[in-house]
Amino acid sequence: MTRIFLTGFMGAGKTTLGRAMAKADNLEFIDLDQYIEGRYMKTVSQIFAQMGESKFREIESRLLREVGEFDNVVIATGGSTPLIGDNMDYMLQQGQTVYLKCTHETLSRRLKEARSNRPLIAAMDDAALDRYIDSETARREPGYLRCQYICPGDRLESRSQISDTIEYLNRLLDLNNK
16 A cells, blocks of 8 residues: 655645556546645635635645545645645555755745646746745745655756656655565
8 A cells, every 4th residue: 555645835746746647657646736626626826716725725635634535646735735735644644755856946836837727826926936935945844854755846847857756755755576
């Protein structure tokens, strides 16, 4: 039984790496935000707007526990998921946890390119986005560092880089011996 929880800041590559890793290792892939959207038939932004952040966090924690019972799965969590309540304790008990750590430069470039698809940062100019990345990564990193493993997330720009990262992560997680 394999359960891998990928954590990290938005733009770290959790979905990109998780989807590719699941395919390469014959595992199921679940993006927690997409799973929530599928269950509620609303976008995360709509849930936030209609129900508020605290209700969304309740839903997120509940559905994390649902997908955290699946076997042979890679789960890409939301950027705040490990920081809410006892979610990190739960993930540590249920499987292997990985922090996809990226430099400020990588996060800034990726988020500037995808800004329009991310309501939380869509209205920010470049300077505000850079300040947000600095302040939020500093606030969140102690939670992310509770993960069992740290994996560089900066090299997920090409198929070759993604494949190299999957090989590295498989060695780190000792997946080939399970």
